[in-house]
Amino acid sequence: MTAATALPKDQEAVARVLRDPVLWGQAYLHDRDGSNRVFWKHQAEDLRSERGNIIHLDGRDSGKTINLAADALHYAFITRGGSGLVAAPHQGHLDTIIEEVEFQIGANPDLEASIAKTKNGNPKIIRKPYFRIEFTTGTVLHFRPGGAYGESFRSLHVDRLWVDEGAWIPEKAWKALRQCLNAKGKFRIYSTPNGLRDTTYYRLTQSKKWKVFRWPSWINPTWTSEREAELVEFYGGKDTPGWQHEVAGEHGKPSFGAFDLDALHACRKEVPDYRLVVITSEELEGCEDEAAVRERFDMLMNLSPKSGTYWLGIDTGYTSDPTELVVFREDESGLVMVLRVHGEHVPYPWLSELIRTLDIYFEFTGIGLDNGGNGLAVAQELTSLDKFKDRNFLGRLMGFDFGGNTIVGFDDTGKPTKKRTKEHMTALINAGLRRRQIIFPRDDHQIEEQFATQTYTMNDGRVTYSKGRDHVIDAVRCALLAKDRKAFAAQGTHFEEVFVQPVATSPIF
Numbered sequence: 001m002t003a004a005t006a007l008p009k010d011q012e013a014v015a016r017v018l019r020d021p022v023l024w025g026q027a028y029l030h031d032r033d034g035s036n037r038v039f040w041k042h043q044a045e046d047l048r049s050e051r052g053n054i055i056h057l058d059g060r061d062s063g064k065t066i067n068l069a070a071d072a073l074h075y076a077f078i079t080r081g082g083s084g085l086v087a088a089p090h091q092g093h094l095d096t097i098i099e100e101v102e103f104q105i106g107a108n109p110d111l112e113a114s115i116a117k118t119k120n121g122n123p124k125i126i127r128k129p130y131f132r133i134e135f136t137t138g139t140v141l142h143f144r145p146g147g148a149y150g151e152s153f154r155s156l157h158v159d160r161l162w163v164d165e166g167a168w169i170p171e172k173a174w175k176a177l178r179q180c181l182n183a184k185g186k187f188r189i190y191s192t193p194n195g196l197r198d199t200t201y202y203r204l205t206q207s208k209k210w211k212v213f214r215w216p217s218w219i220n221p222t223w224t225s226e227r228e229a230e231l232v233e234f235y236g237g238k239d240t241p242g243w244q245h246e247v248a249g250e251h252g253k254p255s256f257g258a259f260d261l262d263a264l265h266a267c268r269k270e271v272p273d274y275r276l277v278v279i280t281s282e283e284l285e286g287c288e289d290e291a292a293v294r295e296r297f298d299m300l301m302n303l304s305p306k307s308g309t310y311w312l313g314i315d316t317g318y319t320s321d322p323t324e325l326v327v328f329r330e331d332e333s334g335l336v337m338v339l340r341v342h343g344e345h346v347p348y349p350w351l352s353e354l355i356r357t358l359d360i361y362f363e364f365t366g367i368g369l370d371n372g373g374n375g376l377a378v379a380q381e382l383t384s385l386d387k388f389k390d391r392n393f394l395g396r397l398m399g400f401d402f403g404g405n406t407i408v409g410f411d412d413t414g415k416p417t418k419k420r421t422k423e424h425m426t427a428l429i430n431a432g433l434r435r436r437q438i439i440f441p442r443d444d445h446q447i448e449e450q451f452a453t454q455t456y457t458m459n460d461g462r463v464t465y466s467k468g469r470d471h472v473i474d475a476v477r478c479a480l481l482a483k484d485r486k487a488f489a490a491q492g493t494h495f496e497e498v499f500v501q502p503v504a505t506s507p508i509f
Helices: 011-019 021-028 041-049 065-079 091-107 111-114 171-178 200-207 225-235 241-247 261-266 292-299 348-362 376-386 386-391 421-434 447-455 471-490
Strands: 055-057 083-088 132-133 140-145 156-163 183-191 211-215 277-280 307-313 323-331 334-344 366-370 397-400 407-411 416-421 440-441 455-459 462-465
Touching: 011 021, 021 041, 021 065, 041 065, 041 211, 055 200, 065 083, 065 091, 065 140, 065 156, 065 183, 065 421, 083 091, 091 132, 091 140, 091 156, 091 447, 111 277, 225 241, 261 421, 261 440, 277 292, 277 455, 292 348, 307 348, 307 376, 307 471, 323 348, 323 471, 334 348, 334 471, 366 376, 366 471, 376 386, 376 397, 397 471, 407 421, 407 471, 416 421, 421 440, 421 462, 421 471, 440 447, 440 471, 447 471
Parallel strands: 055 183, 055 211, 083 140, 083 156, 156 183, 277 334, 307 366, 334 440, 366 397
Antiparallel strands: 132 140, 307 323, 323 334, 407 416, 455 462
């Protein structure tokens, strides 16, 4: 914690600092290294704007979360009896802002002292059912996710409204959100555009009644040519929707939602036995051999043998990407997700050990795995190394090329009918959602966030899906395609015939 804020002694100078959100922020707020906050030129312009309605089209890493949190804290610190709402589509978006707000409160004694106290001396910070802070000024800040219908917004009436990732607020939630703002209240919307045209967010960016800020990622002073080259490669060029939305901060090419969100929300339910396990490289430190790794996985998982039919989907990603493993239990009503394992910087030989550990407890009927990233190396280990022979993965483990094709049937002449693999996977998920045959745990907000924010574009008849926040989705895609391929093979098709474009050296084929 730093020392108390050093303000000028002259009252007029103090008043000037308190009135100016930029000067106030540089006096009261800090970066994570403990240094005083210094706003970039474009951030200062935004904070000092006195327009009542402000909307953003921002690329990633352009500083929008810092500005939103700073503006909200400044408002609460200097305003008597005010009220504000920080809104976002999902809890995951809110958590980032809440983390920044709490860090700033803890980093400055003056800010910490500005939080009102209960009779017992505890800070008036409420976390359930929604995050809420009351300040000594009498101002209250509410933090609420919109969800599908904006139910959490309906009881509020506030003078200031900040929205993060406004492009992803569902239309039904927008109606409830707008009713929260009192007459003459101020409204700020920050978001990375997503290419959707039939949304309130898009319409407001076209309105002359709103001040529009556009912050591409390269507005960040730390932007480098190396970073540009990295993102060009990741998104596949500067003319792609990913670059246009996530980097350039442009609406870009029109895009569409990849999943039926009404069906998705209907399929999010309480799953009493659901577990989320997070495994990082730090948690595996000290494991010098396979036996130690297996023992550590056993401890982290804390599983017991299961009976029934289970399916596993895996997206291994690359070294810098997270790995997601999802486990579904199949019953008479369909598939229920009962476990998600989120791995960060876990080397692929240890991923093989993790899959083996899970299989010991669940004895999966089928395992689907993305051949991209480290997937192929993991598949080859599991099906060819002697140490995994006891699990008999051959015949249960299926590797999928997301860019390839999948046989889905045969015409009258016996010629195979094919669909693009990723499109077929997505169709399987949507069909399961609409039939209410896939159940996702309601409390895992990352699942909702990823499914709700994936889009696609059409170009010459080809579908391109948005990238970057889709690792859980891809793991689900693999699980459902593994189940689909098993059913397809059971219809009399030779098992190897269900795959197209196999890697010749891979024993899984």
